[in-house]
Amino acid sequence: MSTGENMAAVITVDGPSGSGKGTICQLLARELDWHLLDSGALYRLTALAARHHGVELDDVEALEVLAAHLDVRFKPRKDGETQIILEGEEVTHAIRNERVGEDASVIAALAPVRSALLSRQRDFAGEPGLVADGRDMGTVVFPEAELKIYLDASAEERAQRRYKQLISKDPGASLDDILNDIKARDARDMNRAVAPLKPAPDAVRLDTTSMTIDEVLQSVLDEARHRGLR
Numbered sequence: 028m029s030t031g032e033n034m035a036a037v038i039t040v041d042g043p044s045g046s047g048k049g050t051i052c053q054l055l056a057r058e059l060d061w062h063l064l065d066s067g068a069l070y071r072l073t074a075l076a077a078r079h080h081g082v083e084l085d086d087v088e089a090l091e092v093l094a095a096h097l098d099v100r101f102k103p104r105k106d107g108e109t110q111i112i113l114e115g116e117e118v119t120h121a122i123r124n125e126r127v128g129e130d131a132s133v134i135a136a137l138a139p140v141r142s143a144l145l146s147r148q149r150d151f152a153g154e155p156g157l158v159a160d161g162r163d164m165g166t167v168v169f170p171e172a173e174l175k176i177y178l179d180a181s182a183e184e185r186a187q188r189r190y191k192q193l194i195s196k197d198p199g200a201s202l203d204d205i206l207n208d209i210k211a212r213d214a215r216d217m218n219r220a221v222a223p224l225k226p227a228p229d230a231v232r233l234d235t236t237s238m239t240i241d242e243v244l245q246s247v248l249d250e251a252r253h254r255g256l257r
């Protein structure tokens with residue numbers, strides 16, 4: 028960021044579920060050789076920790092304590108993937124579960140949980156730079172970021188993408204159910220009172236509905252180049 032304690036450059040990528048943020052951020056961080064923050068993973072980890080400790084999703088005080096003291100390690104592996112360890116247990120795949128995603132979306136609406144995770148997210152910033160993936164990266168967590176991207180795609184296209192990912196693992200997956208889940212999660216993420224999902228006023232908006240991953244990546248890299256970030 029250009030102000031504050033940490034002067035390293037930041038590129039924020041925000042957008043709804045299935046907009047391609049996760050894939051684009053991984054490719055971007057690899058291409059630039061920058062750090063990567065998957066902020067959704069922190070909300071998912073808090074949701075999973077709540078389940079492990081028998082904390083109800085409406086117990087705001089207990090959730091705040093869990094979020095503030097999350098015992099998590101992100102261990103880069105040789106193959107480029109990151110292993111996620113929660114309280115000594117590997118949860119890399121467990122946090123991607125649909126139910127954990129639903130729970131994460133519910134607790135992400137709680138202001139004390141969001142505040143508890145704020146400094147942990149900012150700690151990811153560092154040289155040579157950070158790619159930050161989330162919903163409020165450009166609006167709340169890194170408002171001074173050098174480049175802000177907002178990725179979007181139609182709900183139908185995002186449901187198709189999720190369906191294609193799921194069908195190989197779960198032959199019973201239903202496109203209609205996925206579309207309904209996506210719409211419900213969009214509504215929750217966009218309409219919550221704190222840090223709702225929305226583009227920062229200075230964000231570059233990309234509609235990825237008819238774009239390939241490579242086209243999106245090239246557009247973001249072009250924007251980064253225009254700003255002297257590579």
Ligand code: DC
Nearest residue numbers: 066067068070131132135161162163
């Ligand atoms: O990106 P994801 O699906 O892993 O995120 C899981 C949930 O966490 C999502 O429904 C919204 C929430 N989230 C958020 O509120 N703010 C962020 N910066 C990242 C995720």
